[in-house]
Amino acid sequence: MVKVIMHGCNGKMGQVITRMAASDPELKIVAGVDARAQALNDYPVFGDISDCDAEADVVIDFSNAAAVDHLLDWCQEKQMPVVLCTTGLSEEQLKKVEDAAKRTAVLKSANMSLGVNLLMKLLQDAAKVLAPEGFDMEIVERHHNQKVDAPSGTAIALADALNGALEEDYEYVYDRSGQRKKRDSHEIGISAVRGGTIVGEHEVIFAGEDEVIEFKHTAYSKALFAKGAVAAAKFLAGKGPGRYDMSDVIQL
Numbered sequence: 001m002v003k004v005i006m007h008g009c010n011g012k013m014g015q016v017i018t019r020m021a022a023s024d025p026e027l028k029i030v031a032g033v034d035a036r037a038q039a040l041n042d043y044p045v046f047g048d049i050s051d052c053d054a055e056a057d058v059v060i061d062f063s064n065a066a067a068v069d070h071l072l073d074w075c076q077e078k079q080m081p082v083v084l085c086t087t088g089l090s091e092e093q094l095k096k097v098e099d100a101a102k103r104t105a106v107l108k109s110a111n112m113s114l115g116v117n118l119l120m121k122l123l124q125d126a127a128k129v130l131a132p133e134g135f136d137m138e139i140v141e142r143h144h145n146q147k148v149d150a151p152s153g154t155a156i157a158l159a160d161a162l163n164g165a166l167e168e169d170y171e172y173v174y175d176r177s178g179q180r181k182k183r184d185s186h187e188i189g190i191s192a193v194r195g196g197t198i199v200g201e202h203e204v205i206f207a208g209e210d211e212v213i214e215f216k217h218t219a220y221s222k223a224l225f226a227k228g229a230v231a232a233a234k235f236l237a238g239k240g241p242g243r244y245d246m247s248d249v250i251q252l
């Protein structure tokens, strides 16, 4: 039985995972942490991770970028493995993730779904063929109107996957409104749409001369991400220090 601390337990993802864990005989949420006090759960909830005294194997985090520094400090100190799903981290925070992974197991992924993780792999093959032929690469993501970070962590991860497959460096362009110039060939454009209850859509467009190839992933429910996070927690429990991602958990 894997014992989990659910960080951000009263949020949308925290609650989906709470419901999923209730019917999973292999995993139990032993405590939750949330800045918002609400009696939603049948496990104890703490306002701050430092106050959490539950014995656990792993933390699952779906909270807020502002909460991640403190969480990483606590996980390092306790040598507690952490599945880090929160997006919108700064460059300094990404560096802190790498430092924390020297002392404890850290699995960070902007998207816990099988589909997006497979898409990253497929895109690398496509980019190797299409970018040198002059195809322009653009990413469009769409999410619900409650999302605070933009562009999505997934859009950045998809751009990183494209960049990682190519010999030259491509610059990320998020906003063309202030520019009066043509697109540079070594750009990856990233656009964010926010509205309604859209769970999550990512489109990657390769636009060439007289032809366009598009790859698209659509999430129809948040359960998709919860399922990946639960699988990641089971994988990470008992692991030693190191940096892990979803390619360690799912066979691609």
Ligand SMILES: NC(=O)c1ccc[n+]([C@@H]2O[C@H](COP(=O)([O-])OP(=O)(O)OC[C@H]3O[C@@H](n4cnc5c(N)ncnc54)[C@H](O)[C@@H]3O)[C@@H](O)[C@H]2O)c1
Pocket: 007, 008, 009, 010, 011, 012, 013, 014, 033, 034, 035, 036, 047, 048, 049, 061, 062, 063, 064, 065, 066, 067, 084, 085, 086, 087, 088, 109, 110, 111, 112, 113, 149, 225
């Ligand atoms: N990796 C993925 O697959 C994936 C999927 C969905 C969402 N996300 C990301 O997960 C995060 C949460 O998403 P959500 O839709 O559940 O958001 P949400 O706003 O519904 O929930 C976040 C919860 O975190 C709590 N919180 C804020 N500060 C805290 C702190 N200091 N300590 C503990 N709890 C704190 C909030 O009170 C809230 O209940 C976002 O960054 C989102 O982009 C990632």
Ligand SMILES: O=C(O)C1=N[C@H](C(=O)O)CCC1
Pocket: 087, 110, 111, 143, 147, 151, 152, 153, 154, 155, 199, 200
């Ligand atoms: O709902 C969200 O918020 C999501 N965030 C992740 C991201 O920023 O990529 C994954 C998709 C859902």
